[in-house]
Amino acid sequence: MASVKIGTRGSKLALSQTQQITDQLSAIGGFVAEIIPVKTDGDVLTGPLSQMGGTGVFAAALRDTLLNGGVDVAVHSLKDxxxxxxxxLMLGAIPVRADARDALCSRDGLKLAELPVGATIGTGSPRRAAQLLAARPDLVIVDIRGNVDTRLARVPGLPGNPDVEWVDGKVGDLDAVVLAASGLGRIGRLDTVTEFLESDVMLPAPGQGALALECRSADVDLTGVLGQSLNAVDDHDTRLAVTAERALLARLEAGCSAPVGALAHRKGSMLYLETVVSSLDGTRSMRLKKATDGLTTVGATILGIELAEELLAGGAGDLADLAGSAK
Structure with a gap:
């Protein structure tokens, strides 16, 4: 077949994770693959991500390019x-999920419990901010943006990167930042992690750690080389887990501006889903768990919807601005 064009955002992290998956696809399918960076609104606009239109700011341009034939596959971070x-369009493949946890990167090797009273922690995520404040109400949360290296540069003493793009001259001004462990791993920066935050402290964003390989619906035909290659890298257990998480998010009608965490995993014959909804200041939260033996995408979807309904019935809409609570 002709060269397959793989679309991605142009950030270091996006290019790194896309290169890894492109190598897998081309090795399986025996085709030449070309990576096409696409500039998205999320890469251009400034200000808090939660006020820029939510997760879609990183996906819209990629999806448009996919639909108009500019690329054959778009690689997304699934949480975006x-x-x-x-x-x-459809999700042609969801590869094996990387570490879904959030990671604390702090000065002097301090863990979350060891940070001094009033310590400053940088994050652009209301979900992370709310759960940090729930664990440590004394912390001062600072809204930050920028690529991984730029964020890490805000913390003094972390292993550095000479190619950092400084933002407003802000360097070394925070006690810690919180980032996705998967992203740090994909660009070889796990050496900056002070502590991996376990789910009892911080539930990740739905889909965190997973990649989504989106393609045109006609191209997932298993009689074609591209469809066969996508099918080969798809991981059933990861697809079940993120399907449950995203079904919960969809029912809540919550985007990245809502402090909602969710994590599902398969164990044996069961799929387990845990979720938390917090007030923005972290003072109030609801945490629920549910499981199903329906190990299909339909079963996973129902699990997510049912747990979301339990949240809404318990008053989760009063904690956070959830559009789904109006239904």
Missing amino acids: LPTAAVPG
């Missing part, structure tokens, strides 16, 4: 992908 389906 809106839950609403796009006509003509």
